[in-house]
Amino acid sequence: MTNPLPPPSGMLAELTYRCPLSCPYCSNPLEMAGRHAEMSTQEWKRIFSQAAEIGVLHAHLSGGEPASRRDLLELVAHCAQVGLYTNLITSGVGLTKKLFDDLVAAGLDHVQLSIQDAKAESADWIGGYPGGFAKKLEVAQWVAESGLPLTVNAVIHRANISRAAAMVDFAVNLSARRIEIAHAQYYGWALRNRGHLMPTREQSERAYAEVEARRVFYKGRIVIDHVAPDYHAKYPKACMSGWGRLTFNVTPTGKVLPCHAAETIPGLEFWNAREKSLAECWTDSPGFNAYRGTDWMKEPCRSCERKTEDFGGCRCQALALAADPAATDPICSKSPRHHLIGEIAARESSEKVEGFAPRRMAPTKVADEV
Amino acid sequence: MSEDNFTAESRPFLLRGVRLKHDLVRKCWVLLAPERFLRLNGISVDILQRCDGSAPLTRIVDELADKYRADRVVVERDVRALLAGLLEKRMLAL
Numbered sequence: 001m002t003n004p005l006p007p008p009s010g011m012l013a014e015l016t017y018r019c020p021l022s023c024p025y026c027s028n029p030l031e032m033a034g035r036h037a038e039m040s041t042q043e044w045k046r047i048f049s050q051a052a053e054i055g056v057l058h059a060h061l062s063g064g065e066p067a068s069r070r071d072l073l074e075l076v077a078h079c080a081q082v083g084l085y086t087n088l089i090t091s092g093v094g095l096t097k098k099l100f101d102d103l104v105a106a107g108l109d110h111v112q113l114s115i116q117d118a119k120a121e122s123a124d125w126i127g128g129y130p131g132g133f134a135k136k137l138e139v140a141q142w143v144a145e146s147g148l149p150l151t152v153n154a155v156i157h158r159a160n161i162s163r164a165a166a167m168v169d170f171a172v173n174l175s176a177r178r179i180e181i182a183h184a185q186y187y188g189w190a191l192r193n194r195g196h197l198m199p200t201r202e203q204s205e206r207a208y209a210e211v212e213a214r215r216v217f218y219k220g221r222i223v224i225d226h227v228a229p230d231y232h233a234k235y236p237k238a239c240m241s242g243w244g245r246l247t248f249n250v251t252p253t254g255k256v257l258p259c260h261a262a263e264t265i266p267g268l269e270f271w272n273a274r275e276k277s278l279a280e281c282w283t284d285s286p287g288f289n290a291y292r293g294t295d296w297m298k299e300p301c302r303s304c305e306r307k308t309e310d311f312g313g314c315r316c317q318a319l320a321l322a323a324d325p326a327a328t329d330p331i332c333s334k335s336p337r338h339h340l341i342g343e344i345a346a347r348e349s350s351e352k353v354e355g356f357a358p359r360r361m362a363p364t365k366v367a368d369e370v
Numbered sequence: 371m372s373e374d375n376f377t378a379e380s381r382p383f384l385l386r387g388v389r390l391k392h393d394l395v396r397k398c399w400v401l402l403a404p405e406r407f408l409r410l411n412g413i414s415v416d417i418l419q420r421c422d423g424s425a426p427l428t429r430i431v432d433e434l435a436d437k438y439r440a441d442r443v444v445v446e447r448d449v450r451a452l453l454a455g456l457l458e459k460r461m462l463a464l
Contacts, residue, residue: 007395009407053395054395055395055396057391057393057402057407058405058407083391085402087404087405109387109389109402109404110387110404110405112405147386148386148387149385149387149388149403149404149460151404177404177460178404178405219458220458220460222460223459223460225405
């Protein structure tokens, strides 16, 4: 590294993998640690304090469903006390009006609410949770009444893609200030269910254009963050804005990672915030340093003018689709393996939507239940 | 929305969930907002610290023109440009 490492600005705290929903595109890993392996309240508080000290500005409290943690209020209050901008990333399920009011009073700054679709029946089917859609409407109203900013997050895939633009309208009606329209990214459960989620190129292109048209129509009313459909793109996404460059994740058991899927790359050593300081995990862990900057790049990335723009795309995707985490993300049209993407997308978009594997935690072993 | 939405009497304020913070690690002021932060230069901080919902645009411009001994027209252009950008990003209201 020629330049000194800048401080991280964001921390995604995966407080728990427990979640009442079972969305087939969940970015959590296929093997999820259960409640008994989760960090304690005190451990999380120590980590949030350290995060503020090393320059983290935003704490994103996520999961799983963060409201599954009984100490959510205490953790939010602590984040606010140490000066972190505190964002709750929630399905809404598990929140009560009382808890929400208490979170606001404790200093919560922002709520990001997921929706599965703009239509109740379809939304509840995708999330695997009857009544979930109605609950979300209720939570959105609480947020609007509180005056806190609301972001609606919608993952787009074959079962809801015809309503991608309608979800923007829906978010405007919920008084959201911001919406993330994220075409499914194929990691974790989404990779496992890719054949049920992948839209056709025509569907992707139409949905993309319709959402972009809303950007103009709603200018000044809602901010649209639009995550493009990877498999139908010409250039890869700047995954995590560069590996270990701005943000990190902390898993429910304390592992500090550059992204959700980093542990799928074999041979990388990541450290645990239970054992080392967050500063050490961020600065010195071999896994973070493996793909920082541009020195690790091979051709065609190494001589590419876009290398500091998209950072070679995604390391986890390079591993999953090109069997080499240091290769150019095959989403890139300059990748020698780019043809594979078109083949996968065409094949996988022709299967049935039904029959996906719902996101589930492995059954708890009896021995854990003491 | 464009700059035309402002009048001299507009009273801009940062929306809830958008706030200034003096960042001791980066040694600068930042504006914190949902999923965003902006590094602020000294003039931007001066502008935003005056956006309290009670000060009209004219007063904000007068004060800054005075403080920086600068041409009022130039100051007003800078103020409007900053605020119009934040208005479009849903960080500010009038």
